[in-house]
Amino acid sequence: MKTIQWRTTLRYGLLGGVAALYFSAIGMVELFAGRNLVGTTINMGHILLYGGVVAAGFLAARSEAHARLPQRLVIGLVAGLVAAVPTIALVLLDSVWDMEAIFVSMNNPLIRLLTLGRGLPGLGMFLAVCGALGLAGGGYNSMPGEHKAAGARALALVLIVAIFSDLVTQVMSNLFGRGSLSLFFAGKALKPAVAIVLFVLMGAVFYFRAVRKARTPLDPEKVKVDKRTRLQRQVVQFVVVGIILLVAPQVLGSFLSQVLFEVGRFVLLGLGLNIVVGYAGLLDLGYVAFFAVGAYTMGLLTTATGLNMGGGVMNFWLALPVAVLISVLFGILLGFPVLSLRGDYLAIVTLGFGEIVRILALSDWLKPIMGGAQGVLFIPTPHIFGVTFDTPQKMYYLVVLGALLAAFVSIRLRDSRLGRQWMAMREDEDVAEAMGINLVQTKLLAFAIGAGFSGLGGAIFAARLGNVFPHSFNLLISLNALSLIIVGGMGSIPGVIVGAVALVGLPELLREFQEYRLLIYGILLIVMMLNRPEGFLPAEVFKRELHAEEGELAGTGD
């Protein structure tokens, strides 16, 4: 029998401990502690603080695959105890030298949290809790497969319901009335009994589903669906998605509609950037420039203070296509000089373009036209056929319409000659040219169409806010759009939507997230690139699904 590798245990323990220390020191633990998840016993701070500890116990136990159960439990316990050490050291250090003057997050509430409200003796309890959690992590690792999966899923579900309780309560109160809430929730937190019942219930459901699935192996005959059922299924899916999109703002109310608008705006931006980055492989970091162009065009054309071009003020519907057109023109104009640049140089130059546009919009020089730091004010709300788009719910429909249009155009172009041109160029520029592809035209079309989508988003955004400020067009918008298509999966349209929901929608729902949103983005980008550069919904998977039929034909036809 092999001996236990205590070094590995120690390493996992320390890693978990460093994670706990990190989240404590940057203030996330303390801030998130204000948000109860289950009763008042479990809050989000706990998840951050102890998540690493549990993981340390789990991973340390897993690395000793040959060990027996008691051994694994001991390993988990040791990893948990080790994981407590960095944080304990921090608290002890703080007790002799008050760090708050420099490290702003090392405040009394955090110390109280780490000592479980009992002063320095509380550190013993903290150690005990960490040990117990490490033990739990190690023990969990030793459970049989189906139990493990069902437990993890049920736990995740409970946590998701608790974390996004805003969303859940909003939907419940709109559907069943406010009275239904107090049955399940205390404030924003789940009631403990409810959480336990939910966990057990869902755990059982997941478990029995897994068991049944394992017992009845897949019957290949049954899995094959003929063309008609597949088509029917697609139609049904379309209708369901359509209905959800239609009724969503009514069910979700004003605040959540605003969130949906934000998501829609970034779906639009993401779809545009997806053409440039995902299809054509041109890393554009100045994408916000076209968004700004669209917004400013809308602002200047529809307000009295804007461009006084004799003709007076345009209405939204006339200005919209103009805004898109001008964005497209800018896309071509800024695309021209960068035609010969590749890879990271392209990225930096486009980043420069984005900043130049912002700085110019802010400057006194262009103030007579662009309004300087004040921007453009009093953009009228769009109206048509007696409907005024004055509420978030109504603007939501506008942005959804825009996003649908962009998605439609994207899909159609992707599956055409132009889409293949883009992808060929992304794969190998020289060879693409040798295949007779005009690189200048192909690149400019990518920039132009991407800019058009972005400009459309900008124009709608301007009308929604009623004003345009240069500060809304910083680099973060570009990086946000880039992050979401990377997380979703470059070149994948469902990926863009999922990415926008995950990176724009969810943080809006979690007020606590807001402050650390960019930190989470940053970490997410690194983790994605290291582990899953193709994104969560990679394009190829979908492609294969879409082309599955052709594949079968090709395989059997010849």
Added chain:
Amino acid sequence: MANILIARNVTKTFGGLVAVNDFTLDVAENSISSVIGPNGAGKTTFFNCVTGFYKVDEGEILFGGGLIHNLRTDVVTRKGISRTYQNIRLFANMSAIENILVGQHPRLKTFWAAAVWKSKGFVEEEAAAVEEARRLLKFVGLQGLGDQLARNLPYGAQRRLEIARALASQPKLLLLDEPTAGMNPNETGEMTRFIQHLRDELGVTILLIEHDMRVVMGISEQVTVLDYGSKIAEGKPKQIQSNPRVIEAYLGRGAASGLKAVKAGKH
């Protein structure tokens, strides 16, 4: 027979290095011709000059009677020249069918935006293009592999796919850069027969760069030998085989006695 490709006194230098030096070459229409020479002799550089990837410093290249040496690569392709690469350069993350569809690019004419509203012309052209791509796939013996990503295909299949992609533009002249590189004798023989079949079936002129003497001598009607960027011999395979300068270039000075080895087809 008319000459489809004429290179006159082509010179290409990189910094101080003369890669192709005053090189003249005539390629007869419907022939199979070869350019051979030791590594670094300037063969691939010459290909790159023909396809417009490099600008020639001096001299001119005519194709089908028109000057092409100052055209962009994509324009040259549209005129009817297409090529393969020594180190296979497929679009790795695209399927085999898509690779061939990209190759057909110069022949597709509908306006790019017509794809958005799926005009009748676009739909018909796309369908015909896919049909043609499947036909080509079958022609190179890869039927049924259309939806595989190019990077997942075995080596030999990748070589064939690259040829299919090059054929998709219906070129008049096909440039093959070491089509049998990295193949075993069996595969090499197959590829040699395939190249011959290509010319006989499609009537396309073929100019190839090769290292493997057996391939060159077996199928070429005309062989040109490059060494240090300059032409040192030209003629029928038989003549080349016994040319002492060629043997010298391949085997080093004072090695004319290596004649037998060359005759036996080894290098």
Added chain:
Amino acid sequence: MFRRTLSRLSWVDLFLRAFQLVAAVVIIIGLVNTFTTARYTSGQWATLVFSGLAQGSIYALIALGYTLVYGILLMINFAHGEVYMAGAFSTVFLAIHFARTGFLARSPLIAIVILILFSAAISTTIAVLLERIAYRPLRNAPRLIPLITAIGASFALQYTFRGLYGTQFRAYPDIAVLKGTWNILGFDVPLVQLVVFLAALGLMVVLYWYVERTRAGKAMRAVSEDKAVARLMGIDIDKVIVSTFALGGALAGAAGVFNGLYRPQGVFFLMGFFPGIKAFTAAVLGGIGNIPGAMMGGLLLGLIESLGPNSVLEGLGIPATNQLKDAIAFIMLVLILIFRPQGIFGERLAEKKA
């Protein structure tokens, strides 16, 4: 016929030529206007030149980090500006502490040296961690992937330090000794600018000596020429890469303190972004991968940024030109990358790409 003319003339080139011409004409008009109207005295110009050189030497120190890493990994370390921020932001607390205890006033030289070492240590640690965690696993990945990782790392570092030190702006303490001016060639030069310039220059000389003369520097150059061959020669590639990041980090950390001496205000978690981009511009200006080029590029950019608004923009009749100062750096970057991507001093990149 028309198509043929197009394909031969390459209208893209034509457009770029025209663009180049317009840019040159605009700059010349601006310069001529400014100097014919004699808006500023030679003393005022001299002031701008000296502040440009001081600022430029700070850019140059940061730029060296970009150039060193690019030379070895062919990768733009987008998060290098944050490495600089980490040192500058962390050290401000020590500097304030030194000022409070009077150490800074008693023995300013020792105090400043300690500050520089501290800042360099922090920045080096961050740079090495960055390499180890974020970049090393991606060494053979397609080029865009490390770049995106670097962007992510940039965010993560900014907001980590925001979490650690808060959102408040901090300032380096005043140092009485550096307050005066020196008279050089009849112009009054603020002492602090002179000190920053000379100290930065000194560091650059040391770096140049290290890379050109020492064994470790030779290993570094060998890796940058050809990794595979360097490995065969028995060079530990990982070690060389780590030491490159460490070196770049140390210089950035030192730059953080120099910046604190020169412009004490505005120390906060986003302070790395603009210097980072500008230093990158400087590196590109001098030919990225080229060490003396980065130094010259930094100084040149400092001068352009300092003189540009007054000499060119005002001549064109643009109001409030200082607002456009940041845009000048970006416009330089764009122009250089488009028209002379190998930089003013370097051919190196062109070789590497071919």
